[in-house]
Amino acid sequence: MKKIAIIGRPNVGKSSLFNRFLQSRKAITSDLAGTTHDVKRDCIELEGLSLSLSDTGGIEERNHQETMFLFKSIKEQALKEAGLADLILFVVDGKLAPLDEDLSLFRDLQKLKIPLFLVVNKLDNAKEEERIHSFVVFGISEIFAVSITHNRGFAALKSAIIKVLNIQPLRYEFSDGFMGSLEEEMLSLGLHQDKTQEEEYDEIKTAIIGRVNVGKSSLLNALLGEERSIVSEVAGTTIDPIDESFYYEGKKLTFIDTAGLRRKGKIEGIEKYALQRTREMLDQHAHIALLVLDASAPLVELDEKIGSLVLEYGLGVVIVLNKWDVRHKEIEEIKKDIKERFKYLSYAPIVTISAKNKKHIMQLKEAIIKVYQQLIYRIPTAMLNKTILDAYSKHPIPSKKGKIVRIYYATQYKIAPPHISLVMNRPKALHFSYKRYLINQLRKEFGFSGVPIFIEAKKKGERSVDGECMQEEQN
Template sequence: MNNELKKIALIGQPNVGKSSLFNRIAKKRIAIVSDMAGTTRDIRKHQVEILDRDAIMLDTGGIDETNDEIFSNVKRKAIECAKEADIILFMVDGKKIPDDKDKELFYELQALNKKLALVVNKIDNDNELERLWSFYEFGIDEDNLFGISVSHNRGTKKLFDWIAVQLPPREVVEELNIEDDEDDFLEDFLNPIEDINEQAESEEDDELRVAIIGRVNVGKSSILNALVGEERSVVSSVEGTTIDPVDETFEYNDRKITFVDTAGLRRRGKIEGIEKFALMRTKEMLEKANLALLVLDASRELVDLDEKIAGLVDEYALGTIIVLNKWDENMDTFQDLEEKVRSKFKFLYYAPIIAVSAKTGRSIDRLKDKLIEIYDNYSQRIPTSVLNKTIETATMRHALPSPSGNYLRIYYATQFETKPPRIALIMNKPNLLHFSYKRYLINFLRENMNFEGTPIHIIARKKGQRDLSDEELEEFN
């Protein structure tokens, strides 16, 4: 459906209020808003509803021109985004007089022959309306010039009315004529509503939501661009280019995949200013994700910060792939590099390691295939009969311990949750089962079933116990 919707691009210099307007139209706080110029650096997409008409909103980046490398990339991507859009909202700061840079960019957009509006923000009261006259020198028609204040919600209705006129109305679904189609109506009416809800829930749950995580400047944005096949994230050699997580959804092998390029993380003492928002938003995205690409720079030595970031992946119990980017710049063999990674990240022993080059595209398709495989492992449900047979074999090979002479017995096992797989052992004295035996059972399950890339949780319960204990809640949270 999204491919059929018209696209609206928000273009303008830094700190003119684009992200604030984006959030107001989207009716939720999606983009990070701050007084610091350059908070938004990548293209953010979101489906919006404007006066009962649907569209895709594209929020483009703006950045301090003193940072030449990033600024040139952001401006280039903003123009590319404008070319892709059907409607362009060019936003300026109404508290400043029009400058040549605004005019130059506006005329460049005007030449694209799109529906174009000049949105003058920060017109906070009636007295400031006089400043609108100075913006007529852009050569814009009066009908396409809007003085608004996003923070005070002034003038936005007129703007929204103009946008809605440019958008096609929603298709009207014809009412069902019961007399002409009575049999079909009765059949649909008699179908249980729960079945429909379950189907919708199943389809929604089948989406791969992949967080791309790593420290600054390891190539996360480059990998995102390589995976989706187009430049959606700004790439530069400047550390911390990505601030607001960028998401991009596409289909691969009939599966819907949403990638989230999270902000690069630094040591706590180096997190300053807007990056504190980035860290908070990164954790929010990890809560929503079900898979993670832990990106490491293979051309540099692994450091303790890499291990701490990997700990976040483990904390949120995500299906995981360790991605070695820039491996073509490393002189070590893959085997040597793999040994270093395994030694550093012992707790992610179940995660496959893939060496890629975002620059050349090497192994990017293999990475996509592996993501789907890991998600299937992450969301699989093992039949109870198979699970119990496997656990029984494991206990025969290595008997349950008898702590202080206590006889332990597992009555049966059942998988009570997926994403990640969580298995309950129903037994007589669950509090006496040592964590080392749980670890043995987890490893045995891995030997006999395909759980590559996914954590497995095992808890011990008494018969009839339904709620998790405080210790179990602590373990899962």
């Protein structure tokens, strides 16, 4: 297995880069220098192949007697890890001019005669990227301007790693004996993997939906910490979607307060326009929906109909139980009612809040970030196939007219939300109940909290047709 080591001084973003590759937060990040002491290792997947990735401690010279021994040990461990690698990613802080300490450490690493990339981090916009020219003093051409926090430049860095390590796409043997890459097979099926989705979105667009007067505008104000949206006891105050943005945990969150929805027979005048605008927004702009329910009154059928918009537009979802401080009965009983009425959203997390009193707003923000991370997660191909084929071996698909039904392999060809294609010998024999079984296995293995999962079955050589995706059945 090929190895990549991340090396650099403290607080330059090494652990953030490590987490970016892993698409998780396994390494603790902090503004405090020296947060990482020991070497952390994990596996990542590029082009279907597993690689070892190491996050090393920040290398720094210390003269203070109490800390000198610790930082000397950290440096020894980091350099030892670098010597075992096939590629070294040397990370520096792009907001600072090139430092003598960085240059000295870089020269030491060059002596190892191992491929070496200079990763200039914290260049958060195009203007700051101009600073990259000052780093030519390092004397190499493999310089990459990135902003790990804002997810800039990561795709170019990953492509260069694939090239320098000569990583070839994993090749599969298909049922007819043809050997080919998964990408070639996907093209034959019309499954064009969306390369624009390899990186995270610049912003997380979250729609606030619910029936009239459940507290959507109050929730927007609580999230923003200011009175941005008009709050009134008069139902239907919000007509045009209102959107506001702020940064939270390095992510730009954009919230859209939509018009409250009524039963069809009660929609009149300008509210018809509002409903149309809400649907357009959900279809074209939203990634996640906050389905707001009123804990002060019993649930109604309209709540369920509004919840179905989440599935209709393939959105991530958090169920927000507002007014919990004036609930009409105990929270656990209300949650039980939600689970019974919203069986089709059984995967959605439930957060209780009081928008008026700004209670549990922080927990809601954290739930949104978690759903977003699951929404953009791409399951490594090898892990996806292991999960699907393990599930198939435990519970094979019932034969069709005495003929065996086989799953050859699976591929996730899209994120946000995840779309998975199963290549089979008899795709029409895959019943919705078996798809639901596979989806449950994927949730058990990978989580996908608050995220719908779409599965379609394909025969080798059959091209995708819009609208054929299969998601969790409502029945």
